[in-house]
Amino acid sequence: MKVLIVEDNRELSSGIADYLTGEKYICEPAYDFETASEKLALFTYDCILVDIMLPDGNGLELLKQIRRDDIRSGILIISAKDALDDKVKGLDEGADDYVIKPFHMSELHARLRAIYRRKKLEGPSNLVSFNEIELNTDTVEAKVNQQLLDVTRKEFDLLLYFIVNKNRVLSKQAIAAHLWGDYTDNLSNFDFVYQHVKNLRKKISTAEGTDYIETVYGLGYKFNTSKQ
């Protein structure tokens, strides 16, 4: 997957690029509006990450250009502005989703992946699978060894989050933010995360699936694909 990262902050841009390169994505940075506009005119990308606030322009203008030129990339807005109007505005302009700074890398990746899926850019769009595990994002059904797993919505989301970010250490905070959203004054309910992960692992094991999820001491969890 080829991704254009339109973000004026170089450290953040390189951080995102680092993480996504680890997922075998090809990342190109654009640090200002001008460069981004140029690159969009010259190359095609599968996904575009757009920061709303750019030194020489508004990211929303970029969205207009994308729409005008009929570019069919997935668009994810990165916004420091928390204003709800900004998000809505961005979505009206044709963005697919947004993340608000400061975001978790795994969250950014999951959202990017979801856009990619929705845009039907890879295989059967509603299916995410890994070895014996198969997830249908439309029907919210999880199967292990073709056997339907009785999971709750949260557990499904959790499993999908793990598979999308496989072999990555997911912090408890990132998982909590993913499952709960982060609007409520509800700091990382870690016990709750633990409970969910525990239930999920139990359910997968019961269905005779491999217990890929492992605890990473002090940090969180990891979906380890090398586990047998």
Place this chain on the structure above:
Amino acid sequence: MKLINKITMWFLGVILLVTPVTMFISRNNIKKHLDQAEISRMTGVNDHVYKQLLAGGKPDHYTHGRPIEVSLYQGAMPQQKVQVRKENLAEDDMVKKECRITVDSYYPIGDQIYKISSYNFVLNSQDIFDGMLYTVVWKMLIMVLGVGLTARFLSRIILEPFYRAMKAIKEFDLKRGDSKLKLPHTTTKEFQELNAFLRKMTDKAAADYASVKEFSENASHELQTPLAIVRSKLDLLSQTQIDDRQATLIGDMQSAIERLSHINRSLVLLTKLENQEYKTAESIKFCKVTRNVMDTYEDWIKMKEIRLHSNLDKNVTLQIHPVLAEILIGNLLSNAIRYNDEGGQIRIDLTRQWLRISNTGHPPDLPTADMFSRFKKGNQCNESTGLGLAIVKQICDVNDFSVTYQFEKGWHQVKVQFRQAELPTVEGSGDMSREGQLAVS
């Protein structure tokens, strides 16, 4: 007391004070002038008679319609050629109101001195005064009435710029975008000064407010990016080969960053609420939002083995931004869960007038008055930023709701009273249907 009433009172006071004084003065003047006119006329008559006498004519006793007396005067020529006498003749009723003025003129004719006297009756000053009193009473009455009536009218014209300025100040709202004070044009100097002063003051306030607002917005916005960088680098760092000790350190940092970003986000939200950025004209189904939030927290409630009772009226529509409604209920409910005992209880009641969330738990540690202040926490646990209830309060303020807390018989109760005008409801809904069911059963 209204300004115009005060002015009217003063005016009337001055009238009451001045009128008797002017009355006294004018009475004296009139009397003096009347007497003077009479005297000079009679002096003239006397002179005329004298000339007639000189001419050798016989003066008529009633020359010029006045009794005239000509007599020989014994003695030396008086110093004053003309002498005036005023007499009040009290014996006669008819002449009581009048006063007799006699003018004696002395003329030397040859060796002899003749005295010519004439008299006439003039109005007594008391009588003039009586006549005037009647007029003055009427005059004062008319003036009081006139002042009283025109004052209202006048105040409306003269004080109009003042009233309009007052209205403008009343309606002035710093938090609105167009915080320019609209003042009426006036030709009155005082009001011009007042307007200039008001304009200066409000412009200053608006500028200060804008800069504070800008600062807080910029500060929180500028914080977001460094936070995002730290978080992303920590994420990357945690993907590398690290030992347990390092992992613990990174984990601690992640929690701190989490906390920081939560506080920052909450402060941004509070600032935006203060700026009234979430004004909305759309109505939402509050009951539906409540139910959704309850679903979101269902797992957590189950995990703490809390029993949840809810009693939600249907079709509770409120004019509030949907996200704010979600945050409002979410914060209250998550507090009710967090500060609850394992195996405790939560009650949620929603009617068209209020929402009440009650939960069991330890009695409050801090004064309940501080409950809605920022960074006040029941116990210094790390699960909360201490901004939850401050946000609840702010959301309520923005939407004209009132929020109260009380602790009663082991139950914490937070009640949000909706103060909005009730929206028209869908027929056969909510209370109606519930009452209907009760009646049937």
